[in-house]
Amino acid sequence: MFESIDPRSPTPLYEQIAARVRVAVAAGELSAGNALPSVRTLARDLRVNPATVVQAYRDLAMDGFVEIRHGQGTFVQDVPRFMRDEERTAQAEKLVRKLLQDAARLGISAEEILQVLSVETGVDIRE
Amino acid sequence: MFESIDPRSPTPLYEQIAARVRVAVAAGELSAGNALPSVRTLARDLRVNPATVVQAYRDLAMDGFVEIRHGQGTFVQDVPRFMRDEERTAQAEKLVRKLLQDAARLGISAEEILQVLSVETGVDIRE
DNA sequence: GTCACTGTATGGGTTAACTGGTACAGTACG
DNA sequence: CGTACTGTACCAGTTAACCCATACAGTGAC
Structure with missing residues (x-):
């Protein structure tokens, strides 16, 4: 799912990650309630720092795309709820x-x- | 003409200056052949460093809005040439x-x- | 409680953008 | 030539963005 991260791109890593999640949600690959990979798991897969993944997830949470639950994970929001x-x-x-x-x-x-x-x-x- | 420069704006000074010139050209306030204020003059008027004005002018020259002539000044390009x-x-x-x-x-x-x-x-x- | 997972907070290093100061170089006129 | 204007080049200081490393904190199963 996150195979397309390019460290040499001028667009920041965290933005690339967030963008990938956005299209995944829009395309229905991820539905409401689904959990995203944990920050550590995704960080390891992408060979990136956990903090970078966090930044991406926080970005998504700001826009209401996902909900972050401390200790539990990061989950895709209910579509009608994520954007009134x-x-x-x-x-x-x-x-x-x-x-x-x-x-x-x-x-x-x-x-x-x-x-x-x-x-x-x-x-x-x-x- | 350049009364609207705001040092506290998040958009860079040189971009504000360049944008002002762009709309002036688009609006016909400046015609082809007209000289822009010299870098020092404009820098003094705006209480800005000459290098900042230079950056704005170079930006405009890149897009073909103006032509810079060393020792002579900066001049508005022929309108039909830079964008029909x-x-x-x-x-x-x-x-x-x-x-x-x-x-x-x-x-x-x-x-x-x-x-x-x-x-x-x-x-x-x-x- | 303990363990294994989850996200969080903080501080540091690197880099690039922005702005400024000052000295250099071309042009035109007398 | 000298003078007074024009743009140019170079370097330094500040700031912000980006990414990382590491320690801290919540959750749930055992």
């Missing part, structure tokens, strides 16, 4: 802000982005 | 696709993103 509407909106806002920042760097206005996005989604916008 | 409309749209589409991918990863639909973006930009959308 407010949290989803917060995540969406975060993504949008990042997009607008990237766009501004290229001299692309928010309106242009909105235009493209509306085409992409097939939703009309009022001018 | 089609290229702008292509860039925008690229950004949007990436956004939608990230959103999907979090289980957020395109419609939700559009909703947030419309709020962010103050543009209404038809349901």
